[in-house]
Amino acid sequence: MGAPVPAPQLSILRVSKQVYAEAMKAGWEGTRKCFFDLHVFEVIADSEAGPKSQFNCLGKIELNFTHKMYFQFFGVEDDASNHTIHLDSSKSKGSYLTRIPNLTELRIRFRNFEDGWLGFPWTDSYSTDPRDYLSVTCCQRTMVDWIMTLAFPFIKSLPKVTLEGYVRKPSKDKWEHILQMDKDGVAHGFDHGKELSAILSTPAQYVCQYARTLFQQY
Secondary structure, three states: OOOOOOOOOHHHHHOOHHHHHHHHHHHHHHOOEEEOOHHHHHHHHHOOOHHHHOOOOOOEEEEEEOHHHHHHHOOEEEEOOOOEEEEOHHHOOOOHHHHOOOOOEEEEEEOOHHHHHHHOOOOOOOOOOHHHOOOOEEOHHHHHHHHHHHHHHHHOOOOEEEEEEOOOHHHHHHHHHHHHHHHOOOOOOOOHHHHHHHHHOOOHHHHEEOHHHHHOOO
């Protein structure tokens, strides 16, 4: 956990009208806005009232969702009867990332296994008992690859995209390299259509592992 953020010196807002305007602009445009819920993100992105009407509030954002929420964000749904998944483009919110004016920096943060069943996209719950949180989850490396594949068409043109949180360095380096190469117009070997088809044809249970085994890999 990072160091606590000190409270702002609000007295500066009373110095003068010019200083007030400059401080408000710096506060709203110079800080990163972090979203932990896709519905809150959607409401804020759609809003035209308040500070968003005056400042570029969403120039720097961080998405900090559970795996399940990332899948919902990009329109992926599961078929509980046969444990397969499909993509419903009409329900995807990914296009928000292409429509936010002047979005220059995007952080995609991946959470760790403390989220328990929330890290598993294909079920509502395994247990309400915290002792059962280690029962079943998904391979984190696979989930990072799948989520980034789903995100790719919406984020590839953004000036800066970084992966943060519970992501292994090889995965982080791989995806940040692909995104940079794509922006530079250099061949990178990533075939989005092929990889997306592979994801959608994979039964969900094939990527499930016991969490205790996965903990030994990180």
